[in-house]
C-alpha cells in the first residue's frame with residue numbers, strides 16, 4: 395500500500411485534485427485555429443488546381459469565415475494569458491523549440507493572408523462592394539496579380555497551423571496522454587474535416603457538396619485510423635502512457651471520448667454522409683453540426699484528460 | 708558552474724520550516740508555495756516505511772519549461788538555475804503544463820513563479836533560505852563542478868536518487884536515501 399501525504403503544497407495534483415491550468419480558452423482557440431486552417435487549406439488547394447469556379451464556395455466564400463474564426467481564436471488565447479499586458483513579448487523573439495512561439499508566428503502569417511484572400515473575393519458576397527479609396531483598389535489589384543503566390547503561402551501556412559494545433563499538446567512529455575506525435579496529424583485531420591463540413595453546409599452547388607462529402611468521409615476514415623494507432627502506440631508504451639490512455643479505456647473520460655468524439659463526431663456523420671452520397675435525403679445540417687461538435691469535443695477532451703495524466707513518483 | 712541541492716530524506720522530519728522560510732524570504736503570496744514537503748508511506752502494515760521529501764523546482768539541466776516558453780522568459784541563469792523574468796512572461800502557462808514535477812504556479816499578479824534556488828542570496832555567498840533554516844540541517848547546496856563543495860562531498864559519500872529521471876529532464880535535486 396502506498397500512501398502519500400503532502401504537508402504543504404500548491405499546484406500539486408494531490409492538493410489540487412489535478413493540475414488544470416488550461417481551461418476552455420486553449421481548446422476553443424485550437425478548434426477555431428483548426429477550422430480556419432481547414433477552410434484556408436481547401437481554398438488554396440482548389441484554387442491552385444484551377445477549380446475556383448467549379449468549387450466556388452470552397453475557394454471564394456467559405457474562407458471568409460477564416461479571419462473571423464482566427465480573430466475569435468486569438469481573443470480566446472488572449473483571455474487565457476494571465477500576464478496580458480506583456481502579450482507583445484510573443485513577437486519580440488522566435489523560439490524554435492516552443493510550439494506556442496510557432497503558433498504565434500504562424501498566426502501572424504495566416505491571419506493577414508486570410509484577410510487579403512477574403513478581400514479579394516468580397517464581391518462574390520456583396521456584388522456592389524466598392525473599395526472607395528484608390529490605394530485600396532491598387533492594393534487589391536496588386537494581390538490579384540500575385541494570387542498564385544498568395545495561394546501557395548496560404549496552403550503551406552494553413553497546413554502548419556493545422557498541425558500546430560496538435561503539436562501544442564504533443565510537445566509536453568510531462569502530460570503522458572499528450573505525448574504522442576499522432577496529435578499533430580490527428581488535429582490537422584480534425585481541422586480539415588471541420589473545414590470541409592462548413593463548405594458542405596454553405597455550398598448550394600450539388601457537385602461541390604458531393605465532392606466535399608467524399609473528402610470528409612475520407613478524412614474521417616483517416617482520423618479513425620490515427621485514433622486506432624494512437625491507442626496501439628500508447629498500449630505498447632511505458633506504464634505512464636498505459637495509465638494515461640486508460641483514462642479513455644475505462645477511466646473517467648471513456649464515455650465522453652468514445653461517445654462524443656468517435657461515435658457522434660465521426661462515425662454517425664460518416665454514415666449520414668455516406669447515405670447522402672447514395673442518394674438518400676438527409677438534412678445536410680445534421681452531419682455538419684455533428685462533425686463540428688466532434689471537432690470541438692476532441693480538443694476539449696484531449697486538453698482536459700491530458701492535464702489529468704501525469705508521471706508517478 | 709552547476710548549482711544543485713542534496714536533501715537528506717533520512718534526516719528530514721517534515722516540519723515544513725523550509726516552506727515557511729521560502730514564503731517569508733521570497734514574499735510568496737498567501738496560499739502559494741515554491742517548495743513543499745511530501746510524506747510517502749510504502750509497504751503493508753506492520754512493515755511500513757516512510758520517506759519525507761522537501762520538494763521544489765529541480766532546476767533541470769534539460770528543462771522542458773525553458774524549451775516550451777514562447778518568449779524566453781523562462782531561461783537558464785547562473786549555474787544552471789532556471790529563472791523566470793517576470794516582465795517577459797505572458798502567463799500562457801505552457802511551462803506549468805510542461806513540468807513533470809508541477810513545480811510552477813501562476814502568481815496572482817499574472818506571471819509564472821517558482822523556486823529560484825534563492826539566486827539573490829546565492830549571489831551574495833549565502834545559502835538558499837530553505838537550506839539555511841532547516842533545523843535538522845538535512846539540505847546541502849552548492850556547485851557540483853567544485854569537487855569540494857558541500858553538495859559534491861555528500862553525494863560522494865551517500866546513496867541518492869533523483870525524481871523521475873526517466874522523464875529526461877536531468878533534475879538537479881538529489882535525494883539522499
Ligand code: SF4
Pocket residue numbers: 763764765766767770771772773789805806807808809810811821876
Ligand atoms: S522542475 Fe519543472 S520548473 Fe523546475 S526546471 Fe524542471 S521542468 Fe522546469
Ligand code: SF4
Pocket residue numbers: 775776777778779780781791795796797798799800801802803818819
Ligand atoms: S507562462 Fe511565462 S514563463 Fe511560462 S511559458 Fe508562458 S511566457 Fe514562458
